[in-house]
Amino acid sequence: MTSKILNIVLALAVVILAVELTLAKQNATEPQAETANAETSALTAIAQRASVRAYSDQKVEEEKVEALLRAAMAAPTARDSRPWAFVVIKDRNVLNAIADTLRNSKMAAKAQLAIAVCGDMTKAMEGEGRDFWIQDASAATENLLIAATAQGLGAVWTGIYPSAERTALVREILGLPEHIIPLNIIPIGYPAAEVTPKDKWDPSRIHYDRW
């Protein structure tokens, strides 16, 4: 009788050990699975991004706006100079002033907000490297646009710099100091209609090893 009980206890112990080992193995593989999902969603957001110029009346949550700015500032910059500054525009009067003044940014009138991505010349590299600020601010902009798509938002890059006329108009509307150059204005909101990205894949543009 005692040995029978001992056998049952032993069998139970083996089963518990087996279950624990299986669970431990599952936990160990989880981070890998998470990484794979994160990669998939990044690629999906990149592929789904398209310029969105019509927005619904739905408000954009504060956390989503912060996520856009975090994504922008996560971008690489030359010598890690981070020569950017962002103006988050929610004031309807300012959005209307942008729409009324800049022909190419008319959609700001219907946007819930807009973000002006600017270069800060006090942080830009000196000499020949100064213009790297344009690439730095562009990388930040693209990150922001992808983050907008990933969060179900719609946005469009409306170009300001290097147009001297547009730059002067935006400088005036936003009260920008001399050392701040607006690269673009990005109107943002929830898309008014379904977004269909263009398929731009073109293998003929790729060269391998030499031209």
Ligand SMILES: Cc1cc2nc3c(=O)[nH]c(=O)nc-3n(C[C@H](O)[C@H](O)[C@H](O)COP(=O)(O)O)c2cc1C
């Ligand atoms: C530097 C730059 C400037 C742009 N300026 C404007 C603009 O002033 N107004 C506008 O409606 N779209 C503007 N766009 C968006 C382009 O028109 C758009 O990216 C292009 O047509 C490709 O479409 P997609 O973004 O949907 O892929 C600009 C894009 C870039 C990169």
